[in-house]
Amino acid sequence: MVRFLSVCHKSKTRTSLGISSVIQHTSSKSCYRHAHLSNSINLTISPSIRPNFRSSIFSTLFSFLRFLPKHPNFSNFTERGNGFSLFCVLGGESRIFSYGSLLNRTNFRNPIRNGLRSFSTESDRESINYDVVIVGAGPAGLSAAIRLKQLCQERDVDLSVCVVEKGAEVGAHIISGNVFEPRALDELLPQWRQEGAPVNVPVSDDRFWLLTKNRAFSLPCPFDNDGNYVISLSQLAHWMGMKAEELGVDIYPGFSASEILYDGYDKVVGIATKDMGVAKDGSKMENFQCGVELKGHITLLAEGCRGSLSEKIMRHYKLRETGKAQHQTYALGIKEVWEIDEGKHKPGSVLHTLGWPLDSKTYGGSFLYHMKDRQVSIGLVVALDYQNPFLNPYEEFQKFKQHPSIKPLLEGGTVLQYGARTLNEGGFQSIPYPVFPGGAIIGCSAGFVNVPKIKGTHTAMKSGMLAAEAAFGVLNGGTSMETYWDNLRESWIWEELYRARNYRPAFKYGLIPGVAFSALEHYILKGRSPWTLKHGKPDHETTDAAKLHIPIQYSKPDGLVSFDVPTSLYRSNTNHEHNQPAHLHLKDPRIPELVNLPEFAAPESRYCPARVYEYVPDEKGQQKLQINAQNCLHCKACDIKDPKQNIEWTVPEGGGGPGYSVM
Numbered sequence: 001m002v003r004f005l006s007v008c009h010k011s012k013t014r015t016s017l018g019i020s021s022v023i024q025h026t027s028s029k030s031c032y033r034h035a036h037l038s039n040s041i042n043l044t045i046s047p048s049i050r051p052n053f054r055s056s057i058f059s060t061l062f063s064f065l066r067f068l069p070k071h072p073n074f075s076n077f078t079e080r081g082n083g084f085s086l087f088c089v090l091g092g093e094s095r096i097f098s099y100g101s102l103l104n105r106t107n108f109r110n111p112i113r114n115g116l117r118s119f120s121t122e123s124d125r126e127s128i129n130y131d132v133v134i135v136g137a138g139p140a141g142l143s144a145a146i147r148l149k150q151l152c153q154e155r156d157v158d159l160s161v162c163v164v165e166k167g168a169e170v171g172a173h174i175i176s177g178n179v180f181e182p183r184a185l186d187e188l189l190p191q192w193r194q195e196g197a198p199v200n201v202p203v204s205d206d207r208f209w210l211l212t213k214n215r216a217f218s219l220p221c222p223f224d225n226d227g228n229y230v231i232s233l234s235q236l237a238h239w240m241g242m243k244a245e246e247l248g249v250d251i252y253p254g255f256s257a258s259e260i261l262y263d264g265y266d267k268v269v270g271i272a273t274k275d276m277g278v279a280k281d282g283s284k285m286e287n288f289q290c291g292v293e294l295k296g297h298i299t300l301l302a303e304g305c306r307g308s309l310s311e312k313i314m315r316h317y318k319l320r321e322t323g324k325a326q327h328q329t330y331a332l333g334i335k336e337v338w339e340i341d342e343g344k345h346k347p348g349s350v351l352h353t354l355g356w357p358l359d360s361k362t363y364g365g366s367f368l369y370h371m372k373d374r375q376v377s378i379g380l381v382v383a384l385d386y387q388n389p390f391l392n393p394y395e396e397f398q399k400f401k402q403h404p405s406i407k408p409l410l411e412g413g414t415v416l417q418y419g420a421r422t423l424n425e426g427g428f429q430s431i432p433y434p435v436f437p438g439g440a441i442i443g444c445s446a447g448f449v450n451v452p453k454i455k456g457t458h459t460a461m462k463s464g465m466l467a468a469e470a471a472f473g474v475l476n477g478g479t480s481m482e483t484y485w486d487n488l489r490e491s492w493i494w495e496e497l498y499r500a501r502n503y504r505p506a507f508k509y510g511l512i513p514g515v516a517f518s519a520l521e522h523y524i525l526k527g528r529s530p531w532t533l534k535h536g537k538p539d540h541e542t543t544d545a546a547k548l549h550i551p552i553q554y555s556k557p558d559g560l561v562s563f564d565v566p567t568s569l570y571r572s573n574t575n576h577e578h579n580q581p582a583h584l585h586l587k588d589p590r591i592p593e594l595v596n597l598p599e600f601a602a603p604e605s606r607y608c609p610a611r612v613y614e615y616v617p618d619e620k621g622q623q624k625l626q627i628n629a630q631n632c633l634h635c636k637a638c639d640i641k642d643p644k645q646n647i648e649w650t651v652p653e654g655g656g657g658p659g660y661s662v663m
């Protein structure tokens, strides 16, 4: 029995969060799961290098540790972000010696497996062992969890599986369009119709328009949405979470995975959740809760687009290089769900537009989907390789809603929810090698969105299922996790993404050449062209100097169909504990005032859809960047678009962020 996970999170709109429980380790056939971790010290480490870990001499200790690699017994020294680990062989026994970014205390841990011992600086951290640890309760993570448990039932095997989710509840951080292709769900849970999945509005009408300022021109619709459904993905994720729990998956909403755990062979052995109740100044508050280590034979990263741990893992193991992948490219989607007049509502009606209000060099478009109960999902997607630093995606969305073909639908309605999230657009060219020692990356963290379809849910789910099957093989059949990669390349995901590969890069030549080329690819060549176009520059490199552009003047919101940011933020139910260290880090705090402001006219104050970044005058009248981290929607645009890649998005304490329920 393990004492554990207890947290209470208060937000302005909700008091929630989940876990205040005692987690019991039920019997398992996995000996790893029973590997007992205690905090007792079993020192066989050489006395000459044995520090007094209970003392407070950290600075001495860590300068000492930096010296240790020179010791002949230490065979490996790895720097990881703010931390490092040392692998040593002492008396014929392997040991790990490590600290991470949340270092606060020290202790030894007892043997994990194979004679390996870990030494961790986080003495108060509990450890729970699982067979499979999954980060992120989105479509990918939950599909993996469900598939694993199904395989357990089919083969009468008991594997322990957990999913850790930073949202206060499953679905709270999920935002999507969403026109849903049920292919993967049919494979995963064929009885979903009878089991009450919130997938019940079939696409009834599918239109595609090219917009100019005052007109809409109908184009042949390339989306082929027959058999698809208009859904709320946050609701589907919520339902899938319940299905996973029914099958025996432990889900921990309200906990952010902030750190990767490695063993001495540089293999991932799980994650640690972020400490809770740490004040801005780093001190512990009354409600302090130490992070928890969730250790697994296999760790699956399902954090969605631009996952913070996934990006670290990709860099650490050079997975892009191994997969011969190009960089990832992204777009930012800004969305509202409206309740409109009954007379205007057509359940299942789907509309996509290209063109206005975006300029011809900026790739993007809008979506408008009629859900059930008079609800309409409306949004604008703006590719983040835009050049004009004065472009403001939030304001472009407000402008879009004023179009004469759109506004009448919304007039008289009310906005139920607002949110924003990035999605990846790199497709086939940008898929990294998704397997690393100890686990794999699944879903949008790896990047399986089919851009011409504007869909990534079905591919995210399928990738989770394939990774689960590979993980099951590792734990039961002695096969390797590489099977995931092999099966991925033989699956329909690969076939789809390969066919769609030239669509998005064609738009780097502008709107009209992009439309012409993609029509040729879609209708004539059908993906069989002998070439593969490359993506242009990474998104952070595409922003032009401000002097090359004229500032864009956006109209004031009318309060009827267009709104200011604070109003929208209120509708996103976003909240973070204010007194916590900012989760948005500036690698160099001088860059905003030295580069972003003078050279690019402060683009972060425009691309952030929550106005987290604001330049305000200091006491000397100098403009200084102020970061309102508590407003953050977790969209990750800043991590992607900052011209100098100076902003690092890390997870805040669990439970904070948006509170979506119909997105």
Ligand SMILES: Cc1cc2nc3c(=O)[nH]c(=O)nc-3n(C[C@H](O)[C@H](O)[C@H](O)COP(=O)(O)OP(=O)(O)OC[C@H]3O[C@@H](n4cnc5c(N)ncnc54)[C@H](O)[C@@H]3O)c2cc1C
Residues within 6 Å of the ligand: 135, 136, 137, 138, 139, 140, 141, 164, 165, 166, 167, 171, 173, 174, 175, 176, 177, 178, 179, 180, 181, 233, 255, 256, 257, 258, 302, 303, 304, 305, 307, 308, 309, 332, 333, 334, 335, 379, 381, 421, 422, 423, 442, 443, 444, 445, 449, 454, 455, 456, 457, 458, 460, 651
């Ligand atoms: C505006 C927009 C419109 C879209 N429209 C469509 C559409 O119409 N059809 C379609 O099929 N697809 C669409 N997509 C794409 C689709 O939403 C994604 O492909 C899909 O959500 C990917 O699923 P995922 O599980 O990989 O990631 P996500 O759905 O992003 O889920 C990731 C989960 O992991 C959690 N998480 C992340 N990091 C951590 C951490 N460190 N610790 C704990 N938890 C963590 C997040 O809170 C989240 O719950 C759209 C996307 C956007 C943004």
Ligand code: SF4
Residues within 6 Å of the ligand: 584, 607, 608, 609, 610, 611, 612, 613, 631, 632, 633, 634, 635, 636, 637, 638, 639, 649
């Ligand atoms: S701070 Fe960054 S992640 Fe948060 S809402 Fe703004 S752009 Fe998105």
